[in-house]
Amino acid sequence: MEDLAEQLDIAGELRRAIEAEDEARLDQLLDPLPPSEALRLLLNLGEDLRDDAFRVMTADLAAELVEEAPSELAADFIGSMDAERAAEVLDELGSDVQADVIGELETSAADAVLAEMDDEDAADVRRLVEYDEDTAGGLMSTEVFAFAAAATVGSVIRRIADEEDEFDRYRAQNPYVVDEEGRLNGVISLRALLASKRAAKLSQIMVSPITVTTDASLDALEDLFIEHTFLAVPVLDELGRLTGVVTRASVTEALAERAESQSLRRQGVIGDELRSMPxxxxxxxxxxxxxxxxxxxxxxxxxxxxxxxxxxxxxxxxxxxxxxxxxxxxxxxxxxxxxxxxxxxxxxxxxxxxxxxxxxxxxxxxxxxxxxxxxxxxxxxxxxxxxxxxxxxxxxxxxxxxxxxxxxxxxxxxxxxxxxxxxxxxxxxxxxxxxxxxxxxxxxxxxxxxxxx
Amino acid sequence: MEDLAEQLDIAGELRRAIEAEDEARLDQLLDPLPPSEALRLLLNLGEDLRDDAFRVMTADLAAELVEEAPSELAADFIGSMDAERAAEVLDELGSDVQADVIGELETSAADAVLAEMDDEDAADVRRLVEYDEDTAGGLMSTEVFAFAAAATVGSVIRRIADEEDEFDRYRAQNPYVVDEEGRLNGVISLRALLASKRAAKLSQIMVSPITVTTDASLDALEDLFIEHTFLAVPVLDELGRLTGVVTRASVTEALAERAESQSLRRQGVIGDELRSMPxxxxxxxxxxxxxxxxxxxxxxxxxxxxxxxxxxxxxxxxxxxxxxxxxxxxxxxxxxxxxxxxxxxxxxxxxxxxxxxxxxxxxxxxxxxxxxxxxxxxxxxxxxxxxxxxxxxxxxxxxxxxxxxxxxxxxxxxxxxxxxxxxxxxxxxxxxxxxxxxxxxxxxxxxxxxxxx
CATH class of the missing domain: 1.10.357.20 (SLC41 divalent cation transporters, integral membrane domain)
Structure with missing residues (x-):
């Protein structure tokens, strides 16, 4: 029962930090833990303290926990915050996670949060929530790594090396080449990027991309990622414009979720129950x-x-x-x-x-x-x-x-x-x-x- | 029943190609299909024709199907070939797949195949099969992307750009820096590689790596990949030498397999049954x-x-x-x-x-x-x-x-x-x-x- 003692200890410390509204202490306690463990501890505190905790902690940490939680639970967290705080936390997350969480909120709550968000982000989310969950539209994120055909290899590499966000993006997708109307013209392979001179124009080294449309099914995406080794596939709208990117990781995750929810339904559990629900x-x-x-x-x-x-x-x-x-x-x-x-x-x-x-x-x-x-x-x-x-x-x-x-x-x-x-x-x-x-x-x-x- | 007609058609064509030992025709029929579909068609032909097909087709295609098949089935395929052919097919695959398949063979069959393989590969496989399936040792592949500390950024980029195999490796792992005894001294981040001058020495830009030992459990690896965003983790032996690399993809796959086999065992199916088994x-x-x-x-x-x-x-x-x-x-x-x-x-x-x-x-x-x-x-x-x-x-x-x-x-x-x-x-x-x-x-x-x- 060592576990239990240790756990009561942390639970007590957490409770005190939340009641004292001690942001620094709360982060100090939760941040070093794996996110699932931090979540578990917060859920054990009961709904009121948990909601207080989300109010007290840094937006950064809140975002990390929202991303880790199953989306019904994430929506509970976000729903318990005032709209301004909710927008601040969501701002730390990718558009696909934003849309998943906001899609689970009641319409009025969702509208309030969207009103507080950056206009462009809010527009992206409004568009994303329209898509079916298990389609390319529902799985894509709208943050794309796009360049003009006239850009040089050097400028791409500089963006990768200089900006943290761009670097993360680069690890998950290839650089795409788009024209002024946002239509996708080509894709740059990693290999071409490394092997070319820094002064080379992207138009000289781009190749024709494999793409999907927003209504591509999860099964079609699975087949595509089995057949090809790339890390992401660009998603086009009906006019051929690049609207988002579906990563291999998000397809893998969606497949795992679907398998799990099927195995639960086989046992008569419908709709992803969690014991923290009413x-x-x-x-x-x-x-x-x-x-x-x-x-x-x-x-x-x-x-x-x-x-x-x-x-x-x-x-x-x-x-x-x-x-x-x-x-x-x-x-x-x-x-x-x-x-x-x-x-x-x-x-x-x-x-x-x-x-x-x-x-x-x-x-x-x-x-x-x-x-x-x-x-x-x-x-x-x-x-x-x-x-x-x-x-x-x-x-x-x-x-x-x-x-x-x-x-x-x-x-x-x-x-x-x-x-x-x-x-x-x-x-x-x-x-x-x-x-x-x-x-x-x-x-x-x-x-x-x-x-x- | 359109499906059925179409399927009988392909089945007939396949049968004829196998009986005529027509390698080119067989590849032409099977290669464009998703590997799982090609497997399904071959399994439907019955054991004898299926074994003949594996004898007739190119080693390349056979390797692709062996990699796709669950490992018990893959071992059946390899076991049906003579040792020389088996070694030729396995040579197309990574050391982790080689070890999985050879680990499923009877000892005498395994020894015969190993005798036909390249000495170094055979030694790797003999070492890998000793490890527990769900540990870093059992999941790692021995092909590592290793360089001396005195190597330059330019030489790494050239290896990535020039060699197909090295490029695939680069997509799955970072470049590692090892000393003459094979001990791991550092790791090069992708970002450092891009941002540095080509003449820079790796010793100037390498950072201290996060590592695991060969006995790290699947759960520990899962936690590690949740906590960190990297694509692979280097595996050290007891002397601190770099012995292999476990990729995020292989951990994800092992987790999915474990989940599936648990869900099957819940229904009373033990040992990954396939209907093609005796x-x-x-x-x-x-x-x-x-x-x-x-x-x-x-x-x-x-x-x-x-x-x-x-x-x-x-x-x-x-x-x-x-x-x-x-x-x-x-x-x-x-x-x-x-x-x-x-x-x-x-x-x-x-x-x-x-x-x-x-x-x-x-x-x-x-x-x-x-x-x-x-x-x-x-x-x-x-x-x-x-x-x-x-x-x-x-x-x-x-x-x-x-x-x-x-x-x-x-x-x-x-x-x-x-x-x-x-x-x-x-x-x-x-x-x-x-x-x-x-x-x-x-x-x-x-x-x-x-x-x-």
Whole structure:
């Protein structure tokens, strides 16, 4: 519990610094920590102290924490500041982060903050928030490293070497050459920049760039960055003007976020819940998913209800019903997992459904027979009736084949139908394997009734 | 089904090119495709034709596909070639990829391939395969961009501009300055390189580098790349010699792979299954996990077995048993999902377990009461007995609070105990919520028996 003691210590110091409105002390405590750790400590202080902390600390540090936080949380922070302070903090951040955060605010709060911002920045943000999150427009930042065709290599290098901001930009993107209307004419490779004389004009060494438009999808961007090694791709508007740049890093980050949110939705968590959100939102979002699940459960349970007579006659079956449906649900989930992995690696497509199915049937037969024998023996020795073992074992064997077939193929079919396979596969699978499992056990038991009682 | 027609077409062409051993045609078909798509098509041809294809195509293309494939699959490809061909293909790849692939081969096959490789490369690979996969040693590549302190800025720029390989290296790492024994003395920032005169000596502009040792963990590397913006970090051996470089890209990739394999293990898929693997391996790995799951299921089922008398008296309860355990399992899984997300964002640590628990209890109470009322009404109207509704609804409400408590806190406790929370949380949660659900329904029913029959 050393951790706890240490943590209480820092928490106490933080609290005192915030209450004393001691900006220097607060920065001294938080700045050396990794941003995620600083965030965690602030979140633990509770909402009021946390908001005070954001008021007291330097705009620089606040900006760093806003950038680190998931955007719903970042919007909470910014929303708690007065508009002037919010604009000051946002000013330290790139236009893409500004747009992400402001996009999460209520309209009136967003307008107030935008009114305090630099006019040009505010216009950029207003434009950026219009784009879909997972498109080039939504991912780009508007800060571009642009030069006129008549500029020299020397002038580019001077800008890189002299200005901190420009240097950061240079590490993330190539210099672009634009004409007076802002249309993109060429791009300068790093190599050309290094190998050319400083007096050379950019027009002499520029090459024709690969570009995307603002509506390019995240998938298209992923493919592009896999195919090419460059660090950023310029984004053009409908008139061919350079409106922004999407970096490899922002595409990687967006892909990771999408993967994570899919994996959460697979578990029934919708909308990126954080425990710092209000109870109403957290509970409401989870309930929405659970209520839909109740309906599926009722459908499955109606199968049991239809066989109540059989159950009443052989009550031992009730012991094994959940086991059969749970075990085959697990087998089906394994197949879903493998298909999702192969989908994300690009090794299967919807058109491969038949091949996947055949592969799964063979695993399903082997595992179904193995598990069927195992659980059959358990049932036999537990309840002392070999026929009960046969019913349970046979039901599990057949249901395993059904489950892996559905688990392997359903994600591909959902993908084909334009649905998100990550979200819908699980509940669909569970409902069908539950229904099929209950039906198999109970109908086989009804058939073999004379041997069971 | 346009897709299918098109695909059969390419598949036929591929088959013909492979059978005719037409290297040029094969490259012409596969090279323009994204590597993952080319891989997918080859995998669909079956093992024999796929191996033939790797024999026929250019070493260049084979290397590209080997690099794209997950490493178990890449090892299959390399393992199917004779040692000379394998060495030729591997020669096109970086030392880190070489080591990943050779590390997956059987010892005898690995030795045969290493014997055919360039002596120096082979020695590098032998050294690299010794390191743990998720350490700086396992992630680094041995190709470093190293210079003597007496070298000039001009000579560095010439090497970047003149040699293709050196240029790629330059994009991923900074120039390092080493002494005659190979010890790292300094690093040259990109900015210094651009801003300095070409005649300047590296010793004049180098700065002291941030370094790691070969045993640095993936987590430590992640923190380092979050804290600093550089593209690569130099790796030192115990004598302070520069032995390799870990790039930001390789850390990002390793983190993504780890996350994916955790999410798969959560579904009971262990060891990165691909459907192109032999049935024996696929079925065996899945069975290992499922068999352990049977044991947990038997434990939960024994609760039902203990109450067979109650069940026999009120058979309608059997209809609702799986529903209560499934619904609370889902609630618990939502809590696991949120905790796993907050863990990966760094917003909670094991020491926060109590705070997380309190937050979950409030969600559990709200959702438990809501779902309890819902399912209680369903039970009442379905079976026409308000007391049955009360038993089922109350059981679900209580079990929901139990489930979210366990789901929210267990991943933190597992982390504290040094276990992988992604793998163990799910089965543990399901077993406990099943047991608790069965127990609550059946013991409440036993208590209220007079009103139920």
């Amino acid at each position: 109870l109403r939102i957290r509970s409401g979002r989870r309930l929405a998913w659970l209520s839909a699940n109740i309906v599926l459960n009722i459908i499955a349970a109606s199968v049991i209800s239809a066989y109540e007579e059989t159950l009443a006659a052989v009550i031992a079956i009730a012991v094994f019903l959940p086991m059969v449906s749970d075990m085959s649900g697990c087998s089906g989930n394994q197949a879903v997992g493998v298909t999702m992995r192969e989908l994300s690696l690009g090794l299967v497509r919807p058109v491969d459904a038949l091949r996947v199915w055949l592969k799964e049937i063979s695993v399903g037969l082997v595992n179904g027979i193995a598990l069927g024998i195992l659980i059959g023996l358990v049932a036999w020795f537990w309840k002392g009736n070999p026929w009960l073992g046969l019913v349970i074992g046979l039901a599990l064997a057949i249901n395993t084949v059904i489950a892996v077939s559905i688990g392997g193929v359903v994600p591909l079919l959902l993908k084909r139908l334009g649905q998100d396979p990550a979200v819908a596969s699980g509940p669909l699978l569970t409902t069908i394997t539950d229904m099929a499992g209950f039906f198999l056990v109970l109908s086989l038991a009804t058939l073999m009734m004379p041997y069971l009682i | 049935l024996r391996i696929r079925s065996g790995r899945r069975l290992a996990w499922l068999s352990a799951n049977i044991v947990l299921n038997i434990i939960a089922a024994s609760v039902i077995s203990a109450y067979e008398e109650t069940l026999a008296a009120v058979i309608a309860i059997a209809v609702f048993l799986p529903m209560v355990s499934d619904m609370s399992g889902c609630s618990g899984n939502q809590a696991v999902g949120v905790t796993m997300r907050e863990l990966s964002l760094g917003l909670v640590r094991p020491v926060d377990a109590l705070r997380v628990w309190l937050k979950e209890i409030s969600v559990g109470l709200v959702n438990g009461i809501a779902l309890g009322i819902l399912i209680g009404l369903v039970a009442w109207f379905w079976k026409g007995n308000p007391w049955l509704g009360l038993v089922i609804g109350l059981a679900l409400a209580i079990n929901t609070v139990i489930a979210v408590s366990i789901g929210g806190v267990v991943p933190l406790l597992l982390k504290r105990l040094g276990q992988d929370p992604a793998v163990a949380s799910g089965p543990l949660l399901t077993t406990i919520t099943d047991m608790a659900g069965f127990f609550l329904v059946l013991s409440l029913a036993t208590l209220m028996m007079p009103y139920l029959i």
